Amino acid sequence: LPALCQPSLQTLVDATPDGGTLRLSPGVHAGPVTLSRPIVLEGGGKAIIDGGGKRTVLWVKTGNAVVRGLVLRNSGNSHDQMDAGVAIEGDSNRIEDNVIENALFGIVLKQSKHNLVRRNRIRSKTAELSMRGESVRLWNSIGNRIEDNDIADARDFTLMNSPNNHVSGNS
Secondary structure, three states: OOHHHOOOHHHHHHHOOOOOEEEOOOEEEEOOEEEOOOOEEEEEEEEEEEOOOOOOOEEEOOOOOEEEEEEEEOOOOOOOOOOEEEEEOOOOOEEEOOEEEOOOEEEEEEOOEOOEEEOOEEEOOOOOHHHOOOOEEEEOOEOOEEEOOEEEOOOOEEEEOOOOOEEEOOO
16 A cells, blocks of 8 residues: 555554554554553564654553564654653563664663563664663663663663662673
């Protein structure tokens, strides 16, 4: 179908039933996008969600969602809004095997519990180090597992008011 006839990525996400799987076709899909229900969003390593330099590329505002095998790129530039590749405001989600690039903040967890963030490749924007965001940022988040992520070119990794998290195997 011509691009004008295809439904938006947000429309496809919203049409996926609870517990359902949305497998994105290879290529570039326009973001930002928000998951507000528990679904599996898969990219097979060949689907790109491009935020177009606006806001957070992918918001996970639910529990029990899975985000896997995507390239998430081109977040906004706002430190105040914490524009990120992925922002999580929910519990028991899995964010795994994604590539996050040209994102001010990599992955932000806000008041979230028992999420698994593993085997992601995280790169910030190309800016002076002090102007980059955190690769991973946890705020008021408990019991999360941050494992085996490949992190570079970001300012730092931050845990604030976030006890009982397991952080291991990250480079």
